[in-house]
Amino acid sequence: MSAVDTVFLDDLRAIFGDRFSISEALREQHGKGESHHTTAIPDAVVFAETSEEVAQIVRLCAQRGVPVIAFGAGTSLEGHLAAIRGGISIDLSRMNQVLRVSAEDLDCTVQAGVTREQLNIHLRDQGLFFPIDPGANASIGGMAATRASGTNAVRYGTMRENVLSLTVVLPNGTIIKTASRARKSSSGYDLTRLFVGSEGTLGIITEVSLRLYGIPETISAALCSFDSVESAVSAAISVVQLGIPVARMELMDRGLIAAVNAYSGTSLKLADTLAFEFHGSPASVNEQVEMVRDIVIEHGGKDFEWATSPEERNRLWKARHSAFYAVVSQRENAKGWSSDVCVPVSQLSECIVYTRGLLENCSVPAAILGHVGDGNYHVVFAIDPANAAEMDEVGLINKKMVKKAISVGGTCTGEHGVGTGKIAYMREEHGVAVDLMTVIKNAIDPLGIMNPGKMLPQD
CATH class of the missing domain: 3.30.43.10 (Uridine Diphospho-n-acetylenolpyruvylglucosamine Reductase, domain 2)
Structure with missing residues (x-):
């Protein structure tokens, strides 16, 4: 109450x-x-x-x-x-100032309400960009709070790797800085990592210092279709294991391709598909493209198409980022239920095939997509929250998918966060470590006022 x-x-x-x-x-x-x-x-x-x-x-x-x-x-x-x-x-949306940019140090400090797109527009004239791209035009503070990642994570990492320091308001109103701007330190507890991913349960992030990167000299994208999800995932795993530094490597199953074509007006081939993006010098990008082309052909890939123009690349990734809305739009007045898990790359094919099996007789529109370069994949459902039978059906599929991920050494969420939606799986994934998390929560927020009811199960 x-x-x-x-x-x-x-x-x-x-x-x-x-x-x-x-x-x-x-x-x-x-x-x-x-x-x-x-x-x-x-x-x-x-x-x-x-x-x-x-x-x-x-x-x-x-x-x-x-x-x-x-x-x-x-x-x-x-x-x-x-x-x-x-x-x-x-x-925090009015806290939208870019406070500092250092091109020499490749870092910046922003208020928490600055959005990802706003920051990159600000940086563009300096030849810099911030690569973490969860799809939505999320706020930087929110991205830090949920430990977000996205399509570029296979090359640039997640918010965990790209946040240098935070300004945080603690539950008693004290303002702290979690670290200096130095790129490494052996001084004290790593408070930055404690608050990155804490989902507002330990304090409110108000400023974020971030790593920046030079805009690549050459950016190229490619698409390749496959006869099966297994073949597509197998090709993706080979790319990872050979250490090819692709910037993006995204799986879109044929159900998602159909939804995206209808929603975005694209004409992508109706097949299980891998989408790639390559960053670097012209020579290095050409080398990456050739190596990836050989790998996907070896795994049964077809119609390998290489796009270099910004218009073609932007059209592709805009369609990919509209995936959530594309699936939901297949059904009038539907709501989206999007769930994600992350597993060791060696277990990815098994888990995606298992999940696809769960969807075979699903009564609502659903599709699989994923950042397969780091083992993270999603299922999006178009549901009617007022239909109890439907909610139970999708809830059971979600539960089975999550439990399968945890059973092979994975996690209940790779980037969406726990919130209330994944709280039921925290103890199964972390065991008694949840008790230590609770001790930390109670020590920092003894009144329990910071985003209560999220992250930690109330046993």
């Missing part, structure tokens, strides 16, 4: 004026992400513009024991934003 009373709300309104709202429509928007999870609205929304304002709100909430949920771009998929115990949603 929410601990918020009208006096407390009046106090916030007096401080923040028109940046405070109890509008039902706005509260509903802030109580959900983009997936099927049940909306749970906060008691109020406050738009913060500085770390100090976030700290002020958190201190007031701590005095009353009021829950606090950070909100960025609203693109999360596992129920992270639901105010399941009420409370205050702190909207």
Whole structure:
């Protein structure tokens, strides 16, 4: 039950004026992400513009024991934003300043509300870019909080590897910096990694320092179709094992290709497909393309098409990034249920084939896609949340897929995060280590006000 009373709300309104709202429509928007999870609205929304304002709100909430949920771009998929115990949603979208860029050091510092696309537009004239690309135009703070990755992770890593330092507001309102800008340090506990992936349960990230990269001299993309998912995944594993530094390597099953063609107006061949992107000098890109071409042909790949023009590449990746909406659009008034797991690359083929078997008799539209270069794959379903039988059916498929991943040494989520959607699998994956996570949570947030009900199971 929410601990918020009208006096407390009046106090916030007096401080923040028109940046405070109890509008039902706005509260509903802030109580959900983009997936099927049940909306749970906060008691109020406050738009913060500085770390100090976030700290002020958190201190007031701590005095009353009021829950606090950070909100960025609203693109999360596992129920992270639901105010399941009420409370205050702190909207960070107005904290959208790029504070510093150092071309010499290849790093920058941004406020948490800066979005991925906004940052790359800002960097473009300096010949730099930030490569982490989860598909959605997510906020950098949200990407750090969920330890996001995406299509470029096979070459550039995830947010875990690319966050240098954070500014965080702790549950008592204290503001800390987790690290210096140095590229390495042996000093103290690694607080940066503690907060990256903490999903707002330990504190609110307000500023992020990031690694940057030079825009590649040459960028090229390629598509190749296969007669089976097994053949496509086998080819992808060979590319990884031979150490070819592809920037992107994406699997799209034939069901997804059909949905994408209908949604995006593309005319991709209706087959299980691998999509690649290559970064580097002209000579190195040519070498990568030739090596990958030989590998995919050896594994039964057909119609290897190589695209170098920005228009062709952008069209391809725009279609790929619309996959979630493409699947959902196959059914009127549907909601998307998107689940992801990540497994050792050696187990990827077995797990994807197993998952495809689970989908054979599924009564709702569904498709498989994945960042197969790092063992991460997704299933997207178009569901009717009001249909209990349908929800049970998809829930069982999801459960079997997750348990299979964990059984082969994988994880219940490679990049979406835990939220409420994967909380049931935390103990199965981590065992007694969950108890240590709980000790850390209770030590940092003894009142339990930071995004309560997320990440850790309440046994």
